[in-house]
Amino acid sequence: MNLRPLALRIAILLVAAAVVSPRFLAAQNAPPNSAASEQQNVEAALQETSAAAARYDFQTLDDDRPLVLRQQPILRWSNPEVGQIYGNVFLWTQGGRPRIIGSLFRWFSPHTHTSHEFQSLSTTPVTGSSDGASPWKTSDPGVVFAPVPEAGDVAEEAARRLLQMRELARQFAVQSTDREGQKFELRRLAQPVYRYEVEQTTTDLVDGALFAFVRGTDPETWLLLEARRTDSGSAIRWEYALARMNSIAFSATHKGRQVWQCEVMPFPEVGAHESTYTSFLFRRP
Template structure:
């Protein structure tokens, strides 16, 4: 009996030690940089219009690292209106600043505010949606539509053409098997949709949006690509190039569909970065 009790206590001690070690690891993982990144989610408000009283919902869909380009910690978030993603933002450290890099995913326009003022107001819709070639009509059930979207997403690919003139930094991007976000929106013109990511490491470099969008009295599958990097990008459906954007996009035009804004780190975060 004493032996069984001793064995039970040993197991309990080891289990408790493992929990303590896990808690300690999680505590250590919350660096000043990670804490600042999480706090920065509240810095911006996106609204469907100047008159809107309710800001869009913010959802973090991925935390990532890109050691190839020196970003050891980053996150991607979506701004949602009626369940549909209207904008995407990547947050990452660069040049002693915390960068918020936005792209419009909207079929319309919106406004973005920070510190009480409007800093970004895209003057036109973001991605260009087109029918998915050869796609069947959206299925009746949500589960069947998700299977359709995964199958359709597998027909697309994306390539990072990079920054160099000779394309020596060209790289085929890897599509994550699961969507970053799947939505059945509350809008009457959007039945269903999902956002898929093409990544370098775990860092999204381009996004693929698939939507069951209204056409006449029914719906059809439509697609659009969106950039998540300053590099030149290409998107293909099977063997056909269906999307191309040049490198080094304009990121300071408050009326553009791509916009970046940075805020300098305080001293505690600078110290943390130096330790890395």
């Protein structure tokens, strides 16, 4: 019997095994499906933040009516540029107007903590509490409205007003500057994250919408657009306000002209819970 062909075939099989084996073993030892794991993290963050949002209670200085939490988040976001982080944005309204906005998020990697950040969208001071504590009390308005330059007349039909608000939002641009001085052009979401549900008893407000400027899908700045009656009540005009959703610096322009800016907030100021933007950190084991 000629053993040379048999020996040759055995040698070829051994070489093939040596080449294939590492990939085969890697596949056998691969972590669970990353898409399924990510979805589990998304759902875990949603359940945790929804339960936390329901425990907050807010009040405004100028109105005794309770603020109403919208049960579903108006925006769900992540930021894969910085890690595995999943957040949900909740809105508290009063008479259909946004008053408090909160972005509650959980880290899975490289950090493990949970944060609740809030921004007042009220024109008067606000107070906030959770589970009976009173951690947040402001002395300033969260937003200040101004007429939108060259905005034109407010349409009578609701559908046309939405088109107008989308067009007006496109006229704004926002840039952020982080604590290291790096600048980012924020992306405006094309659709509003919230269209006002104006109550019929409201006398000064006709319509409104809330737009987000984001990094990834993480909201960094809010733009409020409202069709409001003037003090005399004889005319209706478009007005806007901008608000931060981070402690870094921001600058906004309208048709290339700067109309708003805010400087970096020192961390002690953020943690004092007396400013119109604040954040609470909850460490996890």
